Amino acid sequence: MKTLLLILTIIISETIMPQNYDFEQNLYQSYDRYKENSLTHRRFKHADIIPLIDKLKHKSGFTVKDVGKSVEGRELKLISIGHGKKKIFMWSQMHGDEPTATAALFDIFNFINDSANKEFCKVFFDRVTLYFLPMVNPDGAERFRRRNFYDIDLNRDASRLQCPEAVILKSVFDSLKADFGFNLHDQSHRYSVGNSFRTATISFLAPAFNYEKDINDIRGNAVKLIGNMYQSLSQFIPGHIAKYSDEYEPRAFGDNFQKWGTSTILIESGGWKDDPEKQFIRKINFIALLSAFKSIAEESYLNTSNDIYESIPFNDKYIFDMLLRNLTVKEGKKQIKVDIGINLDEYEGPNEKNIYYKSTVDDLGDLSTFYAYNDYDFEGYTIERASVYDDKVYSLKKLEELDFNKLYSKGYSTILVKELPDEKFTRLPINLALKNRIDTTINIGEPANFILKKDGKIEYVVINGFLQKVEKNRKFEGNGLIIR
Ligand SMILES: [Zn+2]
Known part of the structure; x- marks a missing residue:
């Protein structure tokens, strides 16, 4: 009887609350099962992701909403799933040539739709609701360039809101008032982790909401969650995680979202040797995000010390x-x-x-x-x-x-x-x-x-x-x- 109980406990704890490291190891080992195989390189376009989003309309639990159009008329779509109290909002590719995380979002949809994760998702979506806005700048993606059709950097339009894509991002943000926000970008593959001889494969930031770089509860939660993600990822890319420049930028989305009450985390995909199409870094994004969702659902980040974030070296160029x-x-x-x-x-x-x-x-x-x-x-x-x-x-x-x-x-x-x-x-x-x-x-x-x-x-x-x-x-x- 005792053995049976023990086995039951192990089975239950593994399906519902897997130990952190097992969870990430498992994602790492089984990633190929979830990888969205129609996205194979960095230059995919809006037309490549629309059929994938349309497919989600028929998957149980998913809601897909048209939220507006880019300058050239490409539809932006908000995808949501879950009924938990904690809201997590993520948006990708506001810079058209920064697609790594967009691809990872489609891997995450496959993870959610896989029957192997049914039990995990059931518990998970009782606690959190996920909102995804992939490829905020489809006109830029079409040309594989940073800026939108007007040649405006959307990440400097958060305050003035002159571009339709920026208006959409802001209005979705306002409608959700999410607890956590993930701002998903790519950075130069030539950034190093401080002055080490290692590439900055992932750089994190809890953007500042004022010039003094104060840490209130909102930013503090982002700082703690990054601490968790840093620990999770360090087993796969030890020494290759850096911190993005934390200067306050009043025109940027992340900085303002932090100010307006959502704990916001910037994730920058950088470089990894022999990975010019960033497919390995895409896999690391997949693990980073799922690991963060789990921390949020379990509130395990609350026990993480701010010191981990503080100790992460800044990006440098070596x-x-x-x-x-x-x-x-x-x-x-x-x-x-x-x-x-x-x-x-x-x-x-x-x-x-x-x-x-x-x-x-x-x-x-x-x-x-x-x-x-x-x-x-x-x-x-x-x-x-x-x-x-x-x-x-x-x-x-x-x-x-x-x-x-x-x-x-x-x-x-x-x-x-x-x-x-x-x-x-x-x-x-x-x-x-x-x-x-x-x-x-x-x-x-x-x-x-x-x-x-x-x-x-x-x-x-x-x-x-x-x-x-x-x-x-x-x-x-x-x-x-x-x-x-
Ligand atoms: Zn960017």
């Missing part, structure tokens, strides 16, 4: 996309040692699945306090600007057949062509130009085209920020520039 360390630059008879920090910015090609990069030398000198996604020690190597091969001018049709390795081994990163293609970038492993006018010194702000020599022999080339070993049949994983 990360490059690529860092070439300890190179030697020869200037006449002099030799100097330099590290070179290179960043790659993303550009959309003719369609959103065609992404190209443009490189920039961001810094050079002693960069020993920095770190990079791709970090190389080139002690013993000398660096020189690569040059333009101008003995011959090629026709575009002939380019595929070129022996690029031979060109690299002679120090060339760029060739001349009779006419330039319409595009700004080429999939060829070399840059194309009409005439030779490329600077031969290494300067900040310029594209990264170099040769790296050891004992006088060229061993590597850098073509538009992509490092390539000079070796027969080596695949090039990048793109060249079309230099006009």
Whole structure:
């Protein structure tokens, strides 16, 4: 009898009140079951999420409400579920090119709809009601840019309310008077956790509601809840959690919502190595939000010390996309040692699945306090600007057949062509130009085209920020520039 009781207790406590760490571990292990498979990259559009939202209309417990239209007429939809007293409101992608959390919201809908979580949800929705407003800026998302159709940053329109999307967000907020609010964004993948060598994969903030950055009960609850989320996530991304700048911004939504009585939490999705489409960070968002909902339902955050939040390091900028360390630059008879920090910015090609990069030398000198996604020690190597091969001018049709390795081994990163293609970038492993006018010194702000020599022999080339070993049949994983 005793054993039976014990087993029953375990079963009940696991289905209704799972231990915190088991709950998050379970989400982590079973995530693939919930992942919304129709969203696979960051450039999905309003038209991709509307059918998913429409499907929810037929799922038990869900309510979907049209709450207004963007400047270009795209419908914003408020999704709600639950009948608990505690209201949780979350909105995503008010910046059009910040979609990571939007995708995670659809994973959460799948979690709620999965029969495996029926018991959990039953107890959960007796206590809380969830409200979701995904993709607040669909016109920006259409163009994968931060601002809305009027080129206004919606997160600076919370007070003046000139854009329909801002009016919608404010009026939904007013109609709900939620206990908790989640403001879901993406930040640069180049933020670091303080001056550590780690990327800020998730950054949290309990936004300030005044210039003094006071902590009242409303903001205090956000501070405590972040403490819980920090502990939950630290088992998956230890050392990769930071705090976003806490300067008060009177024009921003989060700061005002905190002032107007909702405990508001900013979640910023940053960077993670080998995750350019942020699908792992999306999974971390899924866990972060569900873990927070559970803390709110159980009120476990109330026992969390504010010290955890206070101890989280702020975002800093100590990360490059690529860092070439300890190179030697020869200037006449002099030799100097330099590290070179290179960043790659993303550009959309003719369609959103065609992404190209443009490189920039961001810094050079002693960069020993920095770190990079791709970090190389080139002690013993000398660096020189690569040059333009101008003995011959090629026709575009002939380019595929070129022996690029031979060109690299002679120090060339760029060739001349009779006419330039319409595009700004080429999939060829070399840059194309009409005439030779490329600077031969290494300067900040310029594209990264170099040769790296050891004992006088060229061993590597850098073509538009992509490092390539000079070796027969080596695949090039990048793109060249079309230099006009
Ligand atoms: Zn943002």
